[in-house]
Amino acid sequence: MIVHVRGLDIHVVMNGEDHLPTIVLLHGFTGSTTTWQETMNLLAGKCRTVAIDLTGHGKTTAPEDYIRYAMAEQVVDLEELFERLALDSFMLVGYSMGGRVALAYTTRYPARVSSLILESSSPGLRTEEARASRREADSRLADRMVEEGLPAFIDFWESIPLFATQKTLSLERRQAVRKERLSQRVNGLANSLRGIGTGSQPSYWKALETVQVPVLLITGELDTKFVTIAREMINEFQNVRHETIEHAGHAIHVEKPLTFVTMIEKHILKSEN
Template sequence: MSAAVTDDQVKLYYEESGEGSAIVFVHEFGGDHRSWEPQMRFFARRHRCVTFAARGYPPSDVPADFTDYSQKRAVDDIIAVMDAAAIEKAHVVGLSMGGFSALHFGLDHPDRAHSIVVAGAGYGAEKEFEAYFRDVSLDVARQFEVQGSKEFAKTYSLGASRVQFQNKDPRGWRQFAEELGQHSALGSANTMRGVQARRPSIYDLEDRLKVMTVPTLVMVGDEDDHCLQPGIFLKKTVPSSGLFIAPKTGHTLNLEEPELFNRMLSEFLAQVEAGRWGVRDARALPSEIMKTS
């Protein structure tokens, strides 16, 4: 078992496969390192792929105090895994909670990122829902503690942006729900309190995002309602970004539509590595409707 040790002495379990330029996959709140299996198998043919369990997700350590969890700490944990695996620079691919971490990684460590993928990121970012998101995050934390992961997973796995996965792929969704039920209740509660409920809104990062030039792919499902507008905001704000919207798709993009996800990610990585994913052409003025002179 490979493990990285953070500067606060938390062990983080990670797995790797393949050779080539490195990709680090960062999972969502409802998933863990196993959630990237369709991507680990596909991209290991051409890349060195790494997936890890975030703090609070066994077999990684589960710190008992929620103050040991934060958005900054989540980014630092990516660095710890990369350092342990002797990876100087990587494509960092994150979904949801992991997408927020990938975005902050691009802001804080651009020298360590070949590119970033921000998939399904936006919950709590919409300014009008900030207070509600904090409150519901704390309620989710309580439910994990009161009901336990196995029981509360039956509710959490049927969220408004999860049922698309269930409808398309009942077997795949069932595996997702079962794995969610195996999570540490303490780790899930502390992650909700320490990371989800306290992270800054994407909109509060606007000034920094405007000058971020790390090649960025934003991916979102069109039925992942609370990620759609934040995704469009990122496209309009990050000069080196592209936006992909998957039709009739919810939150768990990489599992719900693995072939489509892999195809888009593969094309993005190829363009980045060929030096063909640049900033937006200055002539593409958002204010211009038609050119007359």
């Protein structure tokens, strides 16, 4: 379905009956609701799933002004969207970029979030110096994408070390991931880098201690950068667990979908007890 929110058409995919526990799913950079299809299938009959195309991704509007992609804008969009959808209480799941958005939303609008799952994500960069350096790098990458086109950018994106483990996936699964990435729009991805990249968003490290709901951090053991970040985050949250999945990299829900869903189901049970 398409929901009109603050000048944007936001694409949402909802599955499952209203009485089931609700899980909201936020994808990563170059992703869309499609990335959650297997997760939603595995949760069918157990949960109501709500997958959202974030600003500039999938079938959601891609504004021309990168300021409209800023974290502050996106969390307000989500709040109004949840109000329109009458989602009063849900588990919020975010992967990578979507995890940063999920964390930002939870710190600003905690009332709706019953628990939080962050997959391969971070609270941002700690210092302004680090953020400035990252903004510059992301701006150059966005310019390169506009100049060279989407296929060349996706070739580059798939070659970075962060996604090296995805080369072990079946050909069918690799082709599906690539198809999803190639379905994006250049202006949407470029403005997303400029507007809500890790260097553009605020640092949420100091806000972690304010999160009162149960938190689950999921990382792949081969994704050493984000394993380290998760270990640092553990010391800041009030109520947190960290699960590291063997033989997995950055995108656990793609590489180990059954294990990922099992972690969600266990988290639901622990949160309810």
